[in-house]
Amino acid sequence: MISFLLRRLAQALGVMLVVGFVAFSLFRYVGDPVNNLLGQDATPVERARLRSDLGLDRPAAWQFARFVGRAVQGDFGFSLRQGRPVATLMAERLPATVELSLVAALLALGLGIPLGVRSAMHQGRPGVRWGLLLSLAGVSLPTFLVGIALIEVFAVRLHWLPSFGRGATVSLGPWTTGLLTADGWRHLVLPALTLAVYPLALIMRLVRADMLEVLRSEHLRFARARGLPEHVLHYRHALRNTLVPVIPVVGLQLGGLIAFSIITETVFAWPGMGNLFIQAVQFADVPVMAAYLCLIAAVFVSLNLVVDLLEWRLDPRLRRAKVSA
Amino acid sequence: MKTPARRRGLAWLDSDPWLDVRRSPLLALSALVLGVILVAAFGAPWLAPQAPFDLSALSLADSHLPPAWAADGKPAFLLGTDDLGRDLLSALMHGTRTSLLVGLSSVALSLLIGVTVGLVAAQAGGWVDALLMRVCDVMLSFPPILLALFFDGLGRLLLPQAPELLAFAVLVLALTLTDWVRYARTVRAMARVELGKGHVQAARLLGLRPGRLMRRHVLPQAMGPVLVLATLQVAQAITTEATLSFLGIGVPPTSPSLGSLIRHGYDFLNAGEWWITFFPAAALVLLSLCINLLGDGWREALNPRLR
Numbered sequence: 001m002i003s004f005l006l007r008r009l010a011q012a013l014g015v016m017l018v019v020g021f022v023a024f025s026l027f028r029y030v031g032d033p034v035n036n037l038l039g040q041d042a043t044p045v046e047r048a049r050l051r052s053d054l055g056l057d058r059p060a061a062w063q064f065a066r067f068v069g070r071a072v073q074g075d076f077g078f079s080l081r082q083g084r085p086v087a088t089l090m091a092e093r094l095p096a097t098v099e100l101s102l103v104a105a106l107l108a109l110g111l112g113i114p115l116g117v118r119s120a121m122h123q124g125r126p127g128v129r130w131g132l133l134l135s136l137a138g139v140s141l142p143t144f145l146v147g148i149a150l151i152e153v154f155a156v157r158l159h160w161l162p163s164f165g166r167g168a169t170v171s172l173g174p175w176t177t178g179l180l181t182a183d184g185w186r187h188l189v190l191p192a193l194t195l196a197v198y199p200l201a202l203i204m205r206l207v208r209a210d211m212l213e214v215l216r217s218e219h220l221r222f223a224r225a226r227g228l229p230e231h232v233l234h235y236r237h238a239l240r241n242t243l244v245p246v247i248p249v250v251g252l253q254l255g256g257l258i259a260f261s262i263i264t265e266t267v268f269a270w271p272g273m274g275n276l277f278i279q280a281v282q283f284a285d286v287p288v289m290a291a292y293l294c295l296i297a298a299v300f301v302s303l304n305l306v307v308d309l310l311e312w313r314l315d316p317r318l319r320r321a322k323v324s325a
Numbered sequence: 326m327k328t329p330a331r332r333r334g335l336a337w338l339d340s341d342p343w344l345d346v347r348r349s350p351l352l353a354l355s356a357l358v359l360g361v362i363l364v365a366a367f368g369a370p371w372l373a374p375q376a377p378f379d380l381s382a383l384s385l386a387d388s389h390l391p392p393a394w395a396a397d398g399k400p401a402f403l404l405g406t407d408d409l410g411r412d413l414l415s416a417l418m419h420g421t422r423t424s425l426l427v428g429l430s431s432v433a434l435s436l437l438i439g440v441t442v443g444l445v446a447a448q449a450g451g452w453v454d455a456l457l458m459r460v461c462d463v464m465l466s467f468p469p470i471l472l473a474l475f476f477d478g479l480g481r482l483l484l485p486q487a488p489e490l491l492a493f494a495v496l497v498l499a500l501t502l503t504d505w506v507r508y509a510r511t512v513r514a515m516a517r518v519e520l521g522k523g524h525v526q527a528a529r530l531l532g533l534r535p536g537r538l539m540r541r542h543v544l545p546q547a548m549g550p551v552l553v554l555a556t557l558q559v560a561q562a563i564t565t566e567a568t569l570s571f572l573g574i575g576v577p578p579t580s581p582s583l584g585s586l587i588r589h590g591y592d593f594l595n596a597g598e599w600w601i602t603f604f605p606a607a608a609l610v611l612l613s614l615c616i617n618l619l620g621d622g623w624r625e626a627l628n629p630r631l632r
Contacts, residue, residue, distance in 0.1 A: 140617065142564045142567060143568070145606050148591060148602060156599075259471040262474065266571075280478075300466060
């Protein structure tokens with residue numbers, strides 16, 4: 001267990017270092033930081049002084065070490081476009097993205113698992129067939145098209161829901177939330193639905209496929225022979241076995257929400273981090289890009305780590321294989 | 326039984342996807358629709374009713390027209406026009422062409438890189454294999470769209486204000502860098518199985534050089550599944566490109582793809598002018614659906630267990 005954990009941790013750290021190095025190279029070698037700060041018509045003396053003030057004349061390894069040291073403390077310098085600290089910009093945008101992803105994750109899990117179970121239980125019903133067809137569309141349609149379709153139907157045609165922005169928000173210290181106002185919720189519905197469609201459809205299909213397999217197994221036939229009621233059979237006995245292979249995939253999908261939120265936030269003009277990132281790419285705002293890159297990588301690497309450990313805990317077969325190997 | 330294809334070591338040709346197209350109406354329909362799309366897209370310079378990106382040919386008097394069957398539509402503009410008076414059907418044909426060109430060239434390039442890396446990893450083994458597969462592992466743990474976004478952003482940073490051709494190269498390269506790992510994984514797995522087989526080991530003992538061994542005995546066996554994967558990846562590449570272009574960081578604005586057309590039309594959605602964004606979106610969905618159906622059909626044709 002310890003050696004497995006250590007190996008995974010070392011690997012995660014390795015990936016983070018590589019990502020950090022890419023981010024550092026962006027900072028250091030794309031555009032001249034001295035030019036960015038002083039402009040074109042500074043004297044050579046001023047340039048040389050700033051160079052040594054910034055430590056740009058030191059060895060690259062030293063600079064990289066300093067970059068990592070600062071990044072760990074959340075210091076990514078100043079945005080080239082807005083002239084404000086990157087950390088502040090990100091902190092402002094963080095609540096919007098976290099709330100959107102969280103609601104989408106709850107939607108995907110809360111609907112995906114029961115729908116998957118039900119579609120496995122009632123195979124062949126017309127409703128189930130339609131549901132499966134819809135879920136196929138859900139996994140194959142690009143996110144931005146789903147968003148546009150929802151806007152066309154619910155915002156433009158029916159005028160039920162707003163199509164852009166976060167609506168009214170409330171500040172709780174440094175955190176601004178849209179979850180405490182009715183207007184905020186109304187603004188949240190369409191983006192959260194858009195973001196949830198892909199993982200929802202995927203979870204539903206995965207749960208259904210695994211459930212069908214479990215339903216055929218011996219222990220379920222035995223449980224049925226004992227005369228247990230159907231819902232106990234399905235939710236207590238079958239679902240538990242179904243979830244083992246599903247959990248790792250689901251974990252990674254929920255991490256993917258943060259990535260896909262880039263698209264959803266652009267479609268709905270949602271003031272989150274993804275929107276900030278796209279603007280940074282469009283305007284070559286290197287510090288913001290680098291910071292976002294490191295943040296996303298950190299989220300993914302830690303999720304992968306957690307999922308690996310979870311898989312290891314949940315599946316005894318994996319443990320035995322590791323020991324014998 | 327030895328067909329000519331098998332004698333040349335191209336066993337995968339024997340699976341004959343066309344046979345199954347004849348058997349399944351859905352596949353036949355997909356093939357037909359895909360054929361029409363391909364002809365319309367690649368014939369766009371000659372077939373399109375209008376040259377949509379020649380500003381002198383456009384007339385503002387014809388702007389914002391709905392499709393021809395609507396009350397105020399004009400028969401000359403079958404699918405309506407956008408804000409510049411551009412014929413949407415023509416723009417659609419050219420846009421599909423751009424999307425297909427980007428998708429196909431990125432898949433071809435990733436196929437080349439992925440197959441090479443996969444064969445090298447399988448042949449070399451040891452630390453080379455371990456290193457290459459670690460890289461694949463790490464890349465596969467991120468969603469492809471995120472990698473494409475990142476590589477694209479990186480390319481745009483390194484080459485700001487690139488001329489049109491270079492901008493395309495950046496985009497294709499970004500998609501390629503995202504994609505090649507899938508082929509590398511598949512090819513490596515298949516090649517390792519093949520390398521363990523008796524006839525391949527015999528050929529090796531006879532002193533066949535690794536390059537020739539791979540070309541003659543390993544690659545032909547691995548090619549079927551890899552080409553199926555490539556077919557499916559064309560659809561994936563086209564959607565990813567559309568997403569990037571929709572986000573405004575894809576193809577250059579001078580030659581829009583389906584994604585850029587959708588983005589452009591999106592601005593008019595709230596004004597009720599649905600057709601500017603609907604038709605490119607429908608074309609994108611149709612294109613990716615047909616490719617996916619055909620790819621899946623081909624995979625089933627190749628898999629003896631499913632027959």
